[in-house]
Amino acid sequence: MPDVPLSELLSPALLSRIADYGLLSRLAVDGYMSGLHRSTAKGYGSEFVQYRGYSSGDDPKYIDWKLYARRGKLYTKVFQEETTMRCALLIDASASMAYRGKDAVCSKYRYAAMLAACFAYLAQRQGDRLGLFVYADDMLYATARGQREGQLRRVTEQLSRVKPAGVAYHDAALVQVEEFLGRRGLLVWLSDFHGADDGLARQVRRLRAAHRDCLVCQVLDRDEIDLPFADTLRFVDSENGDEITTAPGEVCADYQERMQAFMAGIRQDCLNNNTDYLLTATDENLADVLGAYLHRREALL
Amino acid sequence: MLTFAYPWFLWGLLALAGPLVLHLLNRRRPRQLVFPSIRFLRRSQLPREGRRRLRDLLLLLLRLLLLAAAVLLLARPRWQAEAEPVPDNAARHAVFVLDSSASMGGWDKLPRGRELVAEALADLSGWQVSFMSYAQGVLREDPLATAPGAHDAAMAAWSVTALPGNPDPALRRAVALLAGASTGRLYIVSDFQQGDWSRVYDLVPSEVGLHMLDVGRDGVENAGVTMVRGVELPNGSSRFLVTVRNFSNVTLKRTLTVRVGQERQTKELDVPPLRSQRVPVVFSAAPEGSQAVAELDADGYELDDRYLFWVGRTPPAKALVVLPPDDSADSRLDDFFVRQAMLAEQDDGLARFEVETVTTDLLFGVDFKAVQVIFLLGSVEMLTVDDVDNLRAFLERGGVAMATPGRSPAVAMRALRQTSLYSGQLQGMINGEGLGIGKVEPDSVLGELFAAGAESDLYPFVIFRHHRLVPDPSAQTVISSLAEQPLLQEKIVGAGRLYVFAMGFSPSWSDIALSNSFLPLLRELCLSAVPADYGVLRLNCGDALPQLTTLLGEAIASSRPIDSSVPGLHRLGDWPLEINAPVRESMTERRYAADVRTALQRDSAAAAGVGRATPGSGGMPARQPLALWRWLAIVMAAVMLVELLLRTALKV
Numbered sequence: 001m002p003d004v005p006l007s008e009l010l011s012p013a014l015l016s017r018i019a020d021y022g023l024l025s026r027l028a029v030d031g032y033m034s035g036l037h038r039s040t041a042k043g044y045g046s047e048f049v050q051y052r053g054y055s056s057g058d059d060p061k062y063i064d065w066k067l068y069a070r071r072g073k074l075y076t077k078v079f080q081e082e083t084t085m086r087c088a089l090l091i092d093a094s095a096s097m098a099y100r101g102k103d104a105v106c107s108k109y110r111y112a113a114m115l116a117a118c119f120a121y122l123a124q125r126q127g128d129r130l131g132l133f134v135y136a137d138d139m140l141y142a143t144a145r146g147q148r149e150g151q152l153r154r155v156t157e158q159l160s161r162v163k164p165a166g167v168a169y170h171d172a173a174l175v176q177v178e179e180f181l182g183r184r185g186l187l188v189w190l191s192d193f194h195g196a197d198d199g200l201a202r203q204v205r206r207l208r209a210a211h212r213d214c215l216v217c218q219v220l221d222r223d224e225i226d227l228p229f230a231d232t233l234r235f236v237d238s239e240n241g242d243e244i245t246t247a248p249g250e251v252c253a254d255y256q257e258r259m260q261a262f263m264a265g266i267r268q269d270c271l272n273n274n275t276d277y278l279l280t281a282t283d284e285n286l287a288d289v290l291g292a293y294l295h296r297r298e299a300l301l
Numbered sequence: 302m303l304t305f306a307y308p309w310f311l312w313g314l315l316a317l318a319g320p321l322v323l324h325l326l327n328r329r330r331p332r333q334l335v336f337p338s339i340r341f342l343r344r345s346q347l348p349r350e351g352r353r354r355l356r357d358l359l360l361l362l363l364r365l366l367l368l369a370a371a372v373l374l375l376a377r378p379r380w381q382a383e384a385e386p387v388p389d390n391a392a393r394h395a396v397f398v399l400d401s402s403a404s405m406g407g408w409d410k411l412p413r414g415r416e417l418v419a420e421a422l423a424d425l426s427g428w429q430v431s432f433m434s435y436a437q438g439v440l441r442e443d444p445l446a447t448a449p450g451a452h453d454a455a456m457a458a459w460s461v462t463a464l465p466g467n468p469d470p471a472l473r474r475a476v477a478l479l480a481g482a483s484t485g486r487l488y489i490v491s492d493f494q495q496g497d498w499s500r501v502y503d504l505v506p507s508e509v510g511l512h513m514l515d516v517g518r519d520g521v522e523n524a525g526v527t528m529v530r531g532v533e534l535p536n537g538s539s540r541f542l543v544t545v546r547n548f549s550n551v552t553l554k555r556t557l558t559v560r561v562g563q564e565r566q567t568k569e570l571d572v573p574p575l576r577s578q579r580v581p582v583v584f585s586a587a588p589e590g591s592q593a594v595a596e597l598d599a600d601g602y603e604l605d606d607r608y609l610f611w612v613g614r615t616p617p618a619k620a621l622v623v624l625p626p627d628d629s630a631d632s633r634l635d636d637f638f639v640r641q642a643m644l645a646e647q648d649d650g651l652a653r654f655e656v657e658t659v660t661t662d663l664l665f666g667v668d669f670k671a672v673q674v675i676f677l678l679g680s681v682e683m684l685t686v687d688d689v690d691n692l693r694a695f696l697e698r699g700g701v702a703m704a705t706p707g708r709s710p711a712v713a714m715r716a717l718r719q720t721s722l723y724s725g726q727l728q729g730m731i732n733g734e735g736l737g738i739g740k741v742e743p744d745s746v747l748g749e750l751f752a753a754g755a756e757s758d759l760y761p762f763v764i765f766r767h768h769r770l771v772p773d774p775s776a777q778t779v780i781s782s783l784a785e786q787p788l789l790q791e792k793i794v795g796a797g798r799l800y801v802f803a804m805g806f807s808p809s810w811s812d813i814a815l816s817n818s819f820l821p822l823l824r825e826l827c828l829s830a831v832p833a834d835y836g837v838l839r840l841n842c843g844d845a846l847p848q849l850t851t852l853l854g855e856a857i858a859s860s861r862p863i864d865s866s867v868p869g870l871h872r873l874g875d876w877p878l879e880i881n882a883p884v885r886e887s888m889t890e891r892r893y894a895a896d897v898r899t900a901l902q903r904d905s906a907a908a909a910g911v912g913r914a915t916p917g918s919g920g921m922p923a924r925q926p927l928a929l930w931r932w933l934a935i936v937m938a939a940v941m942l943v944e945l946l947l948r949t950a951l952k953v
Contacts, residue, residue, distance in 0.1 A: 096337035108337070194338040224337055232331045237339045245331055250345035257343035 051075040072276055085185055087123040088131040088177045089116045089155070094168035095238040104282035110254035111282045112190040112219045113159040118290050119188050124152040131180045132158055135173035136166035142176055167239045169194040174203055178210070186213045193218050193266055194239070208273045215276040217255035219264055222283045225263075227255045233235030306377035306899050313372035317365050319490050324361050356951055363944040370937040380927040389698040394445055394482035395425050396475040399434040399459050400516075402466025403842065406603030407523070410516045410716070414490045415456055417514040421488055428486075431478055432456075435471035436464035442474065463604055463867050465877035465883040466497035472504045472901070479509055486510040489897075492517030496885035498892045505901045513894035522549040524572055525605025525887045526557075526595045530834060531612060534583075539612060543580045543595045547572035548889045553600075556588035559584075560946040561593040561612050564725050584612075592870045605887040609870050611877035615836020617653035619852065620674040620827070621667065626660040626685045626705055633725060634807035635705065638814035642823045643674075654827070657852055664688050667852035669695040673830040679707030679805060681716060687718045697795025699885055703823075705805045706768050723792050723801055725773035730770040731786060736764035736811075739783035746791060746798075747779055750825045751818075762812040764788075767804035776801075841883040842866055849873055 054063060062076040065093075078159060097109035105254035123130050130151045131143035141158045143151070168191065171232070175186060187207060193216075200216075206216045222228070229248035236243050248255075263279060276297065282291045287292035305311065336342075346904055372437075395417060405411055422430065429445040432455035443455050468491070479485035491498070494517065507509050539561075547553050557568045559582045572578045591613065597606040618797055620643050624632045643654040654674070659667060661683035669691050677684075681704050684692065688898050696702060707713060712725035717723040741751040766789060772778055776792035779800075792799045804810040806819075812903035813819055838847055849857040857874035867936070871878040 037797070073727050090778075099337045118467045151601070192337060221337065227342075234333045235336045235339045235342055236333060238335050238337050242339060244339050244342050244344055246342055246345045251343055253342060292662065 025054075028121045034217055049078045052078055078296075079094055081214040086129045086131065086181050087119070087186045087188065088133060088180050089119055090133045090135070090173060090177050090187060090191075091116055091159070092136070092168050092170070092187045093134040093162045093164045093166075094194075096168070096194050097219070099221050099224070099238060101221040101282065104221055104223075106282060107164070108192060108219045108221055109164040111280065111286065112217070113162075115217060115219070115280070115290065116159060116190055117156050118286075120152055120155045122294075123140055123186075128186075130155060131177070133173060133177050133180070134158065135169065136161050136164070137165075137169055139173060141182055143180065150152050168195060171199055171203065173265065174207075178207075178212075181212055184211050184213075186215070188215045188217065190217045190219055192220055192224070197262055197265050197269075201272065202264060204269055204273040204275050208275065213277065216266065216270050217278040217280065218263065219280050219282065220229075220263075222281050225256070225259060225281060227259075298299050302381045304379050304381050306379065307895060308376060309895070310376035313375065314369060316372070317327055317368055320364055320368070324357065325514060328656075333717070334703060337480050344383065356947075360944065360947060360951075363940055363947065367937060367940045367944065368939065370933050372622070374788075374930055374933045374937065378929040378933070380929055392482045393428045393484045394431070394479050395428045395486040395488060396431045396433060396478050397421075397455075397488045397490060397877070398475050399432060399472050400468070400489075400497075401434040401436045401440055401460060401464075401468060402459065402494070402497055402812075403436075403463050404466065404492055404497070404602070404605050405516070405889075406463075407462040407600075408521055410492050410518075411459070411461055411518040413458070413585045415513065418490060419489070421512065421514065425486075429885060430739060431473055432459070433471050433478075434459055435466070435468060436462045437467050438470045439474055440754050444707070445478070460690055462842075463882055465841065465885050466491075466494065468501055469504070472501070476505055476509065484510075486512060486732055488512045488514055490514040490516060493884070493892045493894050493897055494888060495890035495892055496888050498897050501897065502900050503556060503902070507902050511898055511902060513898050515894040517891045519891065520550070521889050522551060522553055522603055523600055523602045523605070523887055523889050524548065524553045524555050524597060525882070525884070526597060526608035527605070527884050527887075528578065529559075529593075529595050529608055531610070533614075538583055538585045541582045541584070541593075541595075541610075543582060543608075543661040544577050545570060545572055545580060545597065546577040546884075546887070548887050550574045555600075556598045558591065558596045560596070562591045602887065604868075604882040605884070607868065608881050609868055610879050611837065611870055612649075613877070614653075615877065616875040617655040618658045618673040618827075619671055619832045620654045620676065621672045621852070622658040623664060623680045624658060624660050624678055625680045626662045628660070629679075631805060631807045631809060632679055634809075634814075635805055638806045638819065639678065639823065642814075643827075644819045645820055650710075661688070666853055668699075668850045668852060669700070671852045671854075672698060673699045673835075673849050674827045675700065675702040677702060677704040679705055681713035682709045684716060688721070690718060693720060693722060693794065696797035697798055697832060699796035701798050701799040701827050703802065703826065705802045712769055718802075719807050722794060723776065723790075723799060724775050725776065725801060726771040726804065727792060728769040728771055729769045730766055731769055731782075731784070736767070737762070737783050738764070738780055738788065739785060740781045742777065742779050742781075745777055745779040747822065747825055750821055760814045762818075764804065764811040764813075766810060770803040773801075798826075798829055800853060801907055814832045830840060836876070838873060838878040840865060840880045841885075842868060842879065842880060843883065844880075848874070849876060894901060 003191065014159045023060075051064065051067065052075065054076050058076045062078075064075050064077055067075050091109075091112050091129055093109055097112065098107050102105040104111075120132070132141060132155045133139065133143065134141040140162055143154075170193070181187060204214060204216065227248050232245065234243060234245045267277045267279070269275075276293075277292050278289070280286075346467070355418050399414065399418075405414070417470045427447070429447055430452060431445045432441075432443045432452070434440045441455075441458060443451060446452075468489070472487075475487055479487060485508070489512070492515075493513075493515055514554045524545060524547045525703055526543060527546045529541055530544075531539055531541045534540055541559060541561075543557060543559060544553065545557060551574055553574075555570045555572060557570055557580055559566050564584055564586075566584070568580055568582070568583050570578060570580065591611075593610050593612045595608045595610070599606050604772050620639075621854050622636050622639055640658070643656050657672075661680050664684070665687065672695070675692070675695065692702060704713070704717075706727050711753060714723070714726050718726075760795075764782065767786070770787045770790065772790055773792060776790040778787040778789070779791050780787075780789040782788050786803070787804045790801045792801070804813075806814045808815065813822075840846070843866055846863060851857060857876070857877075859871055859873050861871070863869075863871045863873070863880075864879065865880055868881050871880070
C-alpha cells in the first residue's frame, strides 16, 4: 500500500474525528499570552481561585462588594489566568522506526509522524507554541525558539523529509527539548522506546519534577508484539545489525512474554510519574486511537 | 500409443525447470528479516526441516503437475490404440504424393524432397509403393510396385511445373489407392505453401498413417513482377507501369530491367516488406505488336522474376447498333451520329470501339458475348422474346445497352416491363420552345463529367420534343429537362447497365448529337462495359484459355496451339495473350506440416465410431484416437483444488 503524502496527514476525515477535543494540558503551564491553559500566574482569567486583600492599584472591578458589605473590608477576587503553552513533539526516527509489518498500513515512523501531525494541528489551533524535534543518533531536526508563522506547515514538511536510520539516543534528544519547553510545557514523545526502558523512568521523573506535562506514545508494529512468523528466519537488528536465526514458532511465547514485560515496564514508569501513556500499533486506525485518547484525557482534566 | 496434435508445445515442459530451480534456491538458507529489535528473541533449536520439506515438496509436486498438465493440454494428446500385428502376407501399401507445383522450383526444394523420399523408402522394405505427382491436378501416377527401379524412375520423372498447386485431387486418388491395403501409409512431400494448402480438410481416414515430409524453408526472401500495364501516350510514346511485389518480411533491393524490342531500361528498387511497388517506365518508341519482358535479378525462386507482356494496340471494343428493319430516315441519322461518336479517335487513352450495325430481324445470328455495348435505336419494340432474354443475359454479364424511343414506345416499354428489365413508361410527347437540359444528377455516371460549374456545352442546346418518361422507381434519373422531366434513366441489371432515353439522337428530336457533348456523353456511358485493361488477355499458368467468338458466333482460335502451362506470349485472333507465373505460388507463407496433418485427419475420428470399420477402408479395423484433453482438464481442476486446500490447511 503506497504511503499517503504527509501533506495529507491532516485530512478532513482525520481532523473531523479529533476536532472536538482540545489538547489541554493537565498541568498549569506558564504562558505569556492568554490562552486556554491554566497558568500558575494568578490574574484575571475565567476561573476563580481566591480572595485577597485589596491593595492600592488593584482594578476596582474585581472588588467583591457583597463581601465588603458583610466584612466591612475590601477584598479583590483572584482568578487563574489562562495562557498559551509550549508544546514539543519529540519523534524517534531511528532505524527501528522504519519497520513495516505485513499487515501494517505504514511504517512505525510514518504512523508516529501522522500522530505528531495531529497533535501539531491541535496545538496550532489552540494558539500554542509548537516545536518539533526529530532524533536518532543525533538531533535530525529541531525547531528554534520563538513562535513563528506557518509552524504547522513547517512541521508536516519536516516530518515528510526525514528518513528513519541509525540508533536512537533518547537521553540526548530530551535535553534539547527541555531547553525549548522552558520552565513548563507539554512534551509529546513518540517512539518505540527500544533501548530506552532503563532510563525512561528517570527521564519522565525529571520532566515531572520540572512541572512539565508529558505524553509518552509508544508506537509498535503488530509483528513486534505478536511475532506471527511461521518459517525459520534470520532476524537482523535494524539498529545494531546483530543477527539471530531462530524459529519464531519455537520462541514465540517467550518473546511475547518479554515484549509484554517491556511494554508493561514503560507503562508502569509513566504511571508512577503521573504521565500519560499511549500504546499504539500500526495496524490500528489512527483516528480511533487518537480520538479515544483525547476523549479520555479531556475527561480526566 | 500416445500422440500429440501439436507436439512442439511439449517444449513447454522445459518450463518445469523454473519452479524446481526456485525451490532448490529458496531452501538453501532461511529468509532474512530486518526487525526493529532482536533483544527479546532468543535462539531456538531450529526445527527439523523434514515436515516443512515434505510440505514444500508436496506443493511443488502439485504445482509442477499443474504446469505439466497445462502444457500437455496445449499439445492436444490423443491415445491411439496399438495396431494389430500385421501378418507377413498382408497388403502393405504406401503412396507418395509429390508436390510439383511452381513453388517447389525454388530454394532446392526438389533435391531435398528426393532425399526425404529416399530416407522414407528405406523403412518400406517389402511394401507396395506408388508415386503420384500433382500440380493443379494429378500429373503422374505410378502403379503400386516394389521394384526399386520403378522408384528411381518415379524420382527421376518428378519435376517442377509452372502451375499452381492443388493437392485435393491427388490426395483423394491416393486415399482411394490405399483403400485395399491392410496397412496404409500416405507420404506427402511438399513445401506446404499457404496458398496450396489453406483449404484442404478431412481427406485422409485416420487409419491411414499420414507422414508429412516438409521440404519448405521459412524466412526466405522472394520478390516478383506481378503485373505490367501499358498506356499509349499522346506523343506516341508508351508508358508502362510495372508492379513488383515483395513477398518476404524484409525490405529487398532488386534491379528491374524492362526490355521492349531493342530498347531496355533498368531501375534500382527498394521494395518494402509484404508490399507492392509500382514502377513507371516510359519508352519513346515502342514498336507495335512487339514482345516485351520485365525482369528482376534472380532470387531463390526464379519463375516470378520474369513477366512477359505485349506492346501495342489492343483490339477495339465492339459496339452493336440495332435498328428497326424498316430503315427510316430517323434511324439512319441515329446510326450515323452514334457511329461517328464511337469511332472518333481519342488521344486520351479511352477505349477504342468498332461499330457494327444490324437490324432486329438479323439479331438472332449475333453472338452477344462478342459485344460490349448495344445501341437499341428505336428498335426495342421489334425485339423478340429470345432477343430480350439475350439482352438480359448480356446486361447481367456487365454489358451496357442504350434504348431510344421508336415508333411504338408504349410497346417497347411493355416488352421491357414484362421481362422486368425496366418498369418505366414513355407516355405522350412534350413539344415546345425553350426545352433544354436542366440538371445532370451529380451522383450519377455523368455527374463527374458534367459537374456543376465545369465548362460544358451540355446545357445550351435545344430540345424540340421528347417523350414524357414516367420513371422506374428502381432506376436512377441521370438527366432531367428544365421542366424537371426525366430525359435519361439508368437501370442497373446484374453487372451491367441499361440506359433509357426519352428522345432519339437525330436532329428532329434535339441538337444534342450536333453538340460537343455528344461524344463524351456516349463514351462515359459505355465505360463500365469496357474495363481499363480491355483488349489484353492475361492468364496465369494453368488457367483455361478463354473462349472468344466473333460477332456471328464463330470461335476465335490461335494459329498455333497454345500451351497455357508455361509462361509465354501468344495471339488469339487479334487478341494478345500473356501467360505468366501464378502469383499465388510466389508467396513465402507456409502452413505448419503438423497443422496440415491435423486438418487432413481432423474430423475423420469424430465421424467414425471407435472400433467400427470405416466404410471403404478395405476392412481395416478403425482404431480411432481417443482425445485426452478433457481428462487432462479434469486433472488440472482437481490438482488446482488440492493445491488450494493444501495451501489453506498449511497456511502457506
